[in-house]
Amino acid sequence: MEKKFVIIRELEPKDISKVLKLLNQCDLCGPSDTIAAYRRKMKSDKDLMLVAMDNKRLVGFVMAHYDGWISMLWHLAVSPSYRRRKVATMLTREILRRLQKKGLKRVYALVETRNGTSMAFFRKQGFITLTKVNCVKFSLD
Numbered sequence: 001m002e003k004k005f006v007i008i009r010e011l012e013p014k015d016i017s018k019v020l021k022l023l024n025q026c027d028l029c030g031p032s033d034t035i036a037a038y039r040r041k042m043k044s045d046k047d048l049m050l051v052a053m054d055n056k057r058l059v060g061f062v063m064a065h066y067d068g069w070i071s072m073l074w075h076l077a078v079s080p081s082y083r084r085r086k087v088a089t090m091l092t093r094e095i096l097r098r099l100q101k102k103g104l105k106r107v108y109a110l111v112e113t114r115n116g117t118s119m120a121f122f123r124k125q126g127f128i129t130l131t132k133v134n135c136v137k138f139s140l141d
């Protein structure tokens with residue numbers, strides 16, 4: 001494995017705008033992705049919001065939602081110029097380690113069917129595809 005050139009640490013308030021920029025670049029930003037929402041989430045879930053840093057450069061992000069019952073990985077993203085260097089692997093391993101420490105047995109991730117790269121990534125990490133469920137949505141707008 002390549003020598004570690006990034007460190008994984010918890011999100012800090014000063015990182016939030018850079019995270020939103022990265023998520024935008026990766027087409028992952030939704031209506032809930034605001035600075036205020038991240039600040040709010042940091043109050044309870046800071047340990048499940050991780051960034052990958054190459055010195056002062058933010059190059060990756062992942063967070064997990066955990067309500068004491070189930071957990072979902074969310075917004076895994078790596079800067080295009082840092083891909084295929086195991087940054088997402090490092091982020092995912094660390095967040096899974098933290099979730100396991102909380103006693104969790106299963107972790108889920110939503111992946112768009114057209115996102116073959118992300119599916120390849122999650123399979124490589126040992127995630128399995130659920131074939132007996134559909135994901136449904138209700139809009140409250």
Ligand SMILES: CC(C)(COP(=O)(O)OP(=O)(O)OC[C@H]1O[C@@H](n2cnc3c(N)ncnc32)[C@H](O)[C@@H]1OP(=O)(O)O)[C@@H](O)C(=O)NCCC(=O)NCCS
Nearest residue numbers: 026076077078083084085086087088089117118120121124
């Ligand atoms: C998906 C993503 C996070 C992967 O990040 P990454 O840091 O490049 O991933 P890693 O280097 O840790 O990859 C680990 C393994 O995943 C698989 N993988 C990653 N990218 C792949 C690709 N483009 N094609 C095929 N397999 C891929 C490979 O098995 C890879 O191991 P290998 O390089 O030894 O073959 C990154 O491509 C990304 O940010 N995509 C845009 C945002 C996105 O779609 N996020 C997921 C939302 S569900």
